[in-house]
Amino acid sequence: MNETIAAISTAPGTGAVSMIRISGPDAFAIASSLSGQDFSNIPGYTIRHGDVRENGKIVDEVLYSFYRAPKSYTGENVVEISCHGGVYITRKVLSLVFGAGAKPARRGEFTERAYLNGKMDLSEAEGINDLINARDSVNAVSAVHSMKGSVKRILDPLVESLTQILAQIEVNIDYPEYEDVEQLRDEEILPKAEKWLEQINQLIDTAEKAVMIRSGIDTVILGRPNVGKSSLLNALLEEDKAIVTEVAGTTRDLVEGSVRVGNVTLNLIDTAGIHESSDRIEQMGIERSLKALKEADLVILVLDSSQGITEEDRKLMELVKDQEYIQVYNKADLNQIPGTVSISAKNHEIQPLIEEIEKRFAEGIAAAGSDTLNNERQIGLAIQAEEAMSAAISELKEGAEPDLVTIDLQKAWESLKEITGEAGRENFLDEIFSRFCLGK
Numbered sequence: 001m002n003e004t005i006a007a008i009s010t011a012p013g014t015g016a017v018s019m020i021r022i023s024g025p026d027a028f029a030i031a032s033s034l035s036g037q038d039f040s041n042i043p044g045y046t047i048r049h050g051d052v053r054e055n056g057k058i059v060d061e062v063l064y065s066f067y068r069a070p071k072s073y074t075g076e077n078v079v080e081i082s083c084h085g086g087v088y089i090t091r092k093v094l095s096l097v098f099g100a101g102a103k104p105a106r107r108g109e110f111t112e113r114a115y116l117n118g119k120m121d122l123s124e125a126e127g128i129n130d131l132i133n134a135r136d137s138v139n140a141v142s143a144v145h146s147m148k149g150s151v152k153r154i155l156d157p158l159v160e161s162l163t164q165i166l167a168q169i170e171v172n173i174d175y176p177e178y179e180d181v182e183q184l185r186d187e188e189i190l191p192k193a194e195k196w197l198e199q200i201n202q203l204i205d206t207a208e209k210a211v212m213i214r215s216g217i218d219t220v221i222l223g224r225p226n227v228g229k230s231s232l233l234n235a236l237l238e239e240d241k242a243i244v245t246e247v248a249g250t251t252r253d254l255v256e257g258s259v260r261v262g263n264v265t266l267n268l269i270d271t272a273g274i275h276e277s278s279d280r281i282e283q284m285g286i287e288r289s290l291k292a293l294k295e296a297d298l299v300i301l302v303l304d305s306s307q308g309i310t311e312e313d314r315k316l317m318e319l320v321k322d323q324e325y326i327q328v329y330n331k332a333d334l335n336q337i338p339g340t341v342s343i344s345a346k347n348h349e350i351q352p353l354i355e356e357i358e359k360r361f362a363e364g365i366a367a368a369g370s371d372t373l374n375n376e377r378q379i380g381l382a383i384q385a386e387e388a389m390s391a392a393i394s395e396l397k398e399g400a401e402p403d404l405v406t407i408d409l410q411k412a413w414e415s416l417k418e419i420t421g422e423a424g425r426e427n428f429l430d431e432i433f434s435r436f437c438l439g440k
């Protein structure tokens, strides 16, 4: 932690200006040595104009921005050097910063220091990363909320009621005669625990839907040969990506593309027409299609309106029956079947399909726009907490020893706290006992 680290903080490539960030105890001394000015007593939030020099010779004209600990992004002394944005000059300035004593920062190390110095919790740090990687407003809005503490705010009431339950059991074990504090009676504990379980299940469910919608719905376009799967892919992507011909068995390999339609992003895979084939290459394509199918969030099963439902179509329906799937009747320009999701891929008339997708995923779309848990790590920990609480509830019902119940409740507590990176037994005991002045 005591080393001074540095890295280029702007994107690689040529730009008007680049920024090199230096954080740690030697940051001001390094800036002084590069510039030939004495910055040792400079106040925080100050910008100075100066040069970067090597052996007295000018390398670049720059701006130095100073942040004095603890008021900085990392909580340490920070200097940002804004130099001219050429690839060579940026790297040159960085190498001089290293020459003056800084060590190369690892990926995420500035933010890691910010976390370790108490500037943010883990979920907020993840929010920063999500914000940087956000490619649409749904992702950007949820990321900025999470950067500003939404995850902690969501978890706070769950942590609070769990702490109450735990404190109650602890009090009952250690101080059965203690009556001074507001106490839950034993028979109140179980309903409280069950309500808690319901709430966390709800949270997990919403978060899973949100994460899926935000990352895009992994969608497989499936159907027998020649029904118009590739034509549908092209219509959705608004691009002639896959080859379309009147010959059955045109698509052999998987063709992929992502597109934003309506309120969702679809990560599309067009597949080889599925049927019994003796062609070796086609068979391999079909195998790949079936593998992609297993991992899909959504299957679009394409049917040919001009031919009606065939035996092969029925086999495919059977194949996907346990998955989220939409039957679409393509080639509606030749024959429209009432009461079906009818499209004409060839003519790019696919609005009914888009509306059906939005309808199917309405809950997920709403979840994606709400504040919830934001990634698999957070959801995984919430599931751990949920499992521990389920175990505790069974034990409560069986009248198990309170000590045993406590162990599971404590696991639940720690899993929740790990989401924001505040876990640890010390914190746990502090939080439990800070609210009861026991033993006084």
Ligand SMILES: Nc1nc2c(c(=O)[nH]1)N(C=O)[C@@H](CNc1ccc(C(=O)N[C@@H](CCC(=O)O)C(=O)O)cc1)CN2
Pocket: 067, 070, 071, 072, 073, 080, 119
């Ligand atoms: N030039 C520059 N722009 C940037 C950043 C940066 O580090 N440098 N950021 C980062 O990547 C983001 C802004 N985030 C920041 C968050 C906190 C502090 C900061 O100085 N915090 C102090 C003081 C807070 C206050 O007084 O309001 C603190 O938390 O104590 C700085 C940047 C986006 N833009």
Ligand SMILES: Nc1nc2c(ncn2[C@@H]2O[C@H](COP(=O)(O)OP(=O)(O)OP(=O)(O)O)[C@@H](O)[C@H]2O)c(=O)[nH]1
Pocket: 223, 224, 225, 226, 227, 228, 229, 230, 231, 232, 243, 244, 245, 246, 247, 248, 249, 250, 251, 252, 271, 272, 273, 274, 330, 331, 332, 333, 334, 343, 344, 345, 346, 347
């Ligand atoms: N009339 C009409 N023809 C269509 C429509 N969509 C596709 N076709 C035609 O159907 C034929 C097959 O289209 P593709 O998109 O290659 O079908 P596919 O399902 O990808 O076929 P394979 O890759 O061989 O499995 C082509 O001649 C298309 O022009 C449509 O909406 N209306």
Ligand SMILES: [Mg+2]
Pocket: 229, 230, 231, 242, 243, 250, 251, 270, 271, 272, 273
């Ligand atoms: Mg095709």
